[in-house]
Amino acid sequence: xxxxxxxxxDVDAIVAMLANDPLGATRESPGDPSYQDAFKRLDDxxxxxxxxxxxNGEVVGTLQLTFTSGLSRRGMTxxxxxxxRVRDDQRGEGLGQQLxxxxxxxxxxxxxxxxxxxxxxxxxxxxxxxERLGFVASHVGMRLNL
Numbered sequence: 001x002x003x004x005x006x007x008x009x010d011v012d013a014i015v016a017m018l019a020n021d022p023l024g025a026t027r028e029s030p031g032d033p034s035y036q037d038a039f040k041r042l043d044d045x046x047x048x049x050x051x052x053x054x055x056n057g058e059v060v061g062t063l064q065l066t067f068t069s070g071l072s073r074r075g076m077t078x079x080x081x082x083x084x085r086v087r088d089d090q091r092g093e094g095l096g097q098q099l100x101x102x103x104x105x106x107x108x109x110x111x112x113x114x115x116x117x118x119x120x121x122x123x124x125x126x127x128x129x130x131e132r133l134g135f136v137a138s139h140v141g142m143r144l145n146l
Contacts, residue, residue, distance in 0.1 A: 001095060003102045006050040006062065011039050013059035014052065017085035023120055049106065053086075053099055061086040061095050065103050067110060079107035081117040084126075100133055
């Protein structure tokens with residue numbers, strides 16, 4: 001498996017993975033042209049890294065890694081992992097773990113002192129997955145839809 005920066009040509013495969021679960025099926029719209037605009041914004045932002053995992057020339061996984069500078073914790077840079085997905089026919093082979101471990105290495109290489117993520121409260125399998133990798137459920141996430 002090879003992990004690389006996503007290109008515009010990967011957007012449809014990424015969106016298909018985002019839409020291919022009970023939560024994503026209700027909020028994603030494969031084929032919508034707004035995804036290309038969103039990709040352009042991500043790709044132009046040096047604090048964003050949209051990654052894909054490629055196996056035998058096919059996109060089989062993805063995640064987004066965001067770097068946030070701040071003053072708290074003595075000016076520590078934080079890395080946030082979001083939208084981790086593995087194509088359904090590739091699950092159970094350790095690709096998700098490889099993706100997250102790659103993101104942790106990338107975060108260290110870019111000077112982040114903390115890696116954080118959120119996962120939907122209903123995703124109990126994902127909670128166990130992240131805990132196995134050493135993540136701790138230390139905060140309560142909140143959101144406000146605008």
